[in-house]
Amino acid sequence: MRIIRAKDYADASRKTANIISAQVLLKPDCVLGLATGSSPIGTYQQLIRWYEKGDLDFSQVRTVNLDEYVGLGADNEQSYIHFMRENFFDHINIDPRNTHLPNGLEPDARHQCAHYDSVIHSLGGVDLQLLGIGHNGHIGFNEPAEEFVKGTHCVELTQNTIDANARFFENEDQVPRKAYTMGILDILQAKRVVMIVTGEGKAQILKDAFWGPVTPKVPASILQLHPDFTLVADEAALSVAKDLL
Numbered sequence: 488m489r490i491i492r493a494k495d496y497a498d499a500s501r502k503t504a505n506i507i508s509a510q511v512l513l514k515p516d517c518v519l520g521l522a523t524g525s526s527p528i529g530t531y532q533q534l535i536r537w538y539e540k541g542d543l544d545f546s547q548v549r550t551v552n553l554d555e556y557v558g559l560g561a562d563n564e565q566s567y568i569h570f571m572r573e574n575f576f577d578h579i580n581i582d583p584r585n586t587h588l589p590n591g592l593e594p595d596a597r598h599q600c601a602h603y604d605s606v607i608h609s610l611g612g613v614d615l616q617l618l619g620i621g622h623n624g625h626i627g628f629n630e631p632a633e634e635f636v637k638g639t640h641c642v643e644l645t646q647n648t649i650d651a652n653a654r655f656f657e658n659e660d661q662v663p664r665k666a667y668t669m670g671i672l673d674i675l676q677a678k679r680v681v682m683i684v685t686g687e688g689k690a691q692i693l694k695d696a697f698w699g700p701v702t703p704k705v706p707a708s709i710l711q712l713h714p715d716f717t718l719v720a721d722e723a724a725l726s727v728a729k730d731l732l
């Protein structure tokens with residue numbers, strides 16, 4: 488595990504964007520695993536700026552996103568497909584046919600999950616997976632559990648996650664209770680994993696995840712075992728773990 492220390496959110500975003508940018512330059516047709524949430528927004532904004540300056544070309548890049556709410560489609564502003572278009576895809580020269588997310592409107596969970604794993608497989612796997620972390624240690628929507636789930640699956644969101652994500656909806660009742668998410672093995676099979684974590688609110692879970700035991704009760708902890716895992720974290724997020732660095 489490699490730790491890149493950043494001053495604040497803007498600095499962490501630039502550093503994370505630098506890593507992604509290097510990946511795109513080195514392999515123009517790479518497969519990027521992408522994430523939603525507030526953590527990666529600054530990273531996407533930086534990548535968009537470099538694209539606008541002519542420094543980056545996404546024309547051959549392929550993407551797979553981690554997750555999607557069950558029941559939400561592109562016309563719903565809270566869907567992750569909508570988030571990705573608004574915050575990234577609509578501002579760069581990526582071919583929409585090369586972007587992939589689980590289909591939240593597919594009611595047959597088994598079919599959708601098997602299909603999504605076959606999409607990842609058909610792309611040849613993920614070169615670089617970008618991650619955030621939930622307040623309870625979730626990655627994608629792999630919630631704390633008794634065991635790690637390997638492939639794409641349908642999860643019941645925990646109350647903690649529903650509460651954390653309610654800020655994006657008009658009220659808590661509108662937060663979907665289920666989501667499709669890549670599994671832990673899908674994430675671990677990415678050749679490189681980069682996680683961006685900022686803010687004091689994530690400081691305790693960051694310490695638990697990367698300076699505590701590897702356990703499905705803190706799903707992100709499994710990344711301790713990944714051979715090419717980079718954590719980009721700001722001072723506030725590292726404040727609880729600082730004596731262990």
Ligand code: GLP
Pocket residue numbers: 522523524525526527553554618619620621622625626627628648652
């Ligand atoms: C959601 C997403 C995760 C993300 C998490 C943290 O639950 N499914 O992929 O990492 O939120 O979000 P934020 O970055 O807004 O704290």
